Amino acid sequence: MTPVAVLRHKAEHVEELAAPAPGERRWDWYQKLEDAVLDLSNALPQGTEDYDARKLFEFLVGVRRAVAAEASADIELGTMMMGDVASRIARRLEHDALDDPRVAADFVFATLRGVGVGDLSRLLGVSTKTVNAWKAGGPVARRADRVVVLAQLLTHLRASMTPVGLVMWFDAPRHQLDGRTPLELLDESEASARERLLALARGARGQLAG
Numbered sequence: 001m002t003p004v005a006v007l008r009h010k011a012e013h014v015e016e017l018a019a020p021a022p023g024e025r026r027w028d029w030y031q032k033l034e035d036a037v038l039d040l041s042n043a044l045p046q047g048t049e050d051y052d053a054r055k056l057f058e059f060l061v062g063v064r065r066a067v068a069a070e071a072s073a074d075i076e077l078g079t080m081m082m083g084d085v086a087s088r089i090a091r092r093l094e095h096d097a098l099d100d101p102r103v104a105a106d107f108v109f110a111t112l113r114g115v116g117v118g119d120l121s122r123l124l125g126v127s128t129k130t131v132n133a134w135k136a137g138g139p140v141a142r143r144a145d146r147v148v149v150l151a152q153l154l155t156h157l158r159a160s161m162t163p164v165g166l167v168m169w170f171d172a173p174r175h176q177l178d179g180r181t182p183l184e185l186l187d188e189s190e191a192s193a194r195e196r197l198l199a200l201a202r203g204a205r206g207q208l209a210g
Contacts, residue, residue: 005097010040010102011090016057018083026067026075033079034060040089043148056082056136058103105134107194109152112163119167123150144192149197153182156201176200 014036020029037060041053048054059082077149098104105124112120125146134140140147157166158173170183177185177196185193 007040007043008090008093008097010036010043011086011093014040015083015086015090018079018086018173020075020079026070030067032065033082037082044089051129051174052092054087059085077103091155095152098148098155101140101147104148105140107151107167108147108154109135111158112166115167117161120186123167123170123186125187143190146186149186149190152194153197153201156198174200176203 014033017029017033017036020026037056041048041050041056044050044053046053048057059078063075063078063082066072066078098107108124109120112123115118117128120131124131124134125143126134130142154166157169161169170186171181173179173181177200182193182197182200185197
């Protein structure tokens with residue numbers, strides 16, 4: 001497991017613990033939560049100087065006080081906020097990892113499992129031969145920026161769409177893009193398309209979540 005993957009696992013563990021298991025003693029649960037937060041913050045590159053780590057500790061203190069006061073509503077609110085922060089850390093770490101084109105390519109293939117090599121070729125902007133070489137573990141030297149942008153877009157869209165639906169998203173004309181498709185923007189320039197497409201992907205996630 002890579003260092004980033006280890007950190008992401010620690011963040012996800014905090015997120016999972018941000019709710020007491022049914023029947024579990026609150027102080028036992030709280031100690032596990034505190035240990036997980038300490039483990040994560042100590043492993044982060046900036047340690048307790050990390051902004052999100054500081055927010056976790058801030059909410060953790062509130063949860064401890066709520067447990068001592070047996071204030072169930074405050075415990076629920078505090079742990080909900082901790083879960084949100086831990087989720088944000090996990091997403092941030094995932095995005096950091098995806099700056100590596102090789103990691104990004106593996107993420108694309110895992111997310112679009114079952115999608116034909118022809119569609120992968122169109123999305124990645126390389127030949128089917130190159131796609132197959134990458135899938136076999138070859139170095140991702142060509143179109144590295146394209147691979148990274150595609151992976152980052154998929155992190156926002158994957159939870160609400162099937163692999164086929166994800167491909168369709170890239171092929172659908174959007175009024176936000178002046179009638180063009182996301183794929184057309186990527187083909188023009190990954191660098192200039194990145195922010196517009198990320199904003200569109202975040203908006204799509206928000207609409208589906210609502």
